[in-house]
Structure formats: C-alpha cells, structure tokens
Amino acid sequence: MGAEHGVDAGVAVAAIVGMAVAAALWWLYFDVVALVAARRLADAEPGREQNEMARDSYSILHLPMVAGIVLVALGMKKTLGHVEDPLKLVPAAALLGGAAMYLVAHVAFRYRHIHTLNTRRVGLSVLLVAFIPAAVEIPALATISVLALALALLIVVETRSYGEARKRTQRELRRAGEH
Secondary structure, eight states: TTTTOOOOOHHHHHHHHHHHHHHHHHHHHTTHHHHHHHHHHHHHHHHHHHHHHHHHIITTTTHHHHHHHHHHHHHHHHHHHTTTTBHHHHHHIIIIHHHHHHHHHHHHHHHHHHOHHHHHHHHHHHHHHHHHHTTTTSSSHHHHHHHHHHHHHHHHHHOOOOOHHHHHHHHHHHHHHHH
C-alpha cells in the first residue's frame, strides 16, 4: 500500500479478518497433530527411522505448508490494497489456493505420523480452489471473509467431532512433556 491509499474501515476490517485467517491456520497446525507428530518423532527409534520421519515431516511436508502461507500472505497483501475491488486471478488463486495447499500439506503431515486421512481438510481444500472463479467477481474483503469463515467452521467441526479424544490427547501430551 502506497501513500495514495489510506486506512479506512474496509482496510481495518480486512486486516482483522486476515488476522483471523492467520490464527485459524495456526490453530489447525498446533491444536493436536503437530504435538502428536513431535512426540512420535521424539519416541521414534534413533537413526534411520527418526531421520526419515524428521526429513519427511519437517523438510518435505513443511515446504508446501510454508509455501501455502506465503501465498496466503500475497493474497492478503492484494486484499488490503483494494478491499472493495475483486481480486485479480493470481492474487485470488494465491489466497485461496495457498490456503488449500496448506491444508493438503497438513493432511499429508498428519498421514505421515498418524496414518489417518482428514477428509474434511481435503474437502475444504477442493471447495477453496473451486471458489477462485467467484473470488475474481466479488470484493476482495468478501473473499477473505469467506476464507476466514470457512477455516473457522472447519475448526468448530473438528473440535466438536474429535471432542473427548482431542482433549485426552492434549492431556496425555502435557503429562508426557512434564516428565
């Protein structure tokens, strides 16, 4: 944003919604899976098993997660520049496709450690990519708001669906960390 752009209510709202997107991505990563993965890595047999797990998880599978975050940031920058205008194709694809890439990479990360597939995250990834054509037709603020709402709904659904198992896992990990 250059000097020709002021900070108005739309920009302020977009910045707040962008923070909600960042917080949602953080939550989706750190809620349980990253903690379980770290514990599994620590408990893995030192040597080949542990090295392969570390390579796969924290190099190969984190690369698309980080790339997704960078793409979301690019889309967010363009959103803040012109909240009332539709995003162009590249920033719309960066914003929504970056979030989709992040989610799919996290699914792969989870699969590497827990050997389960999170179909909700895969499904949301498909929906986000499918939303790109609409994103180039509606105001950028609406697009970032749809993304934030979709991620928030995913968190609510996952938190409710995994309920007690999620809480139990978090308690176990905390106890294990104390020893």
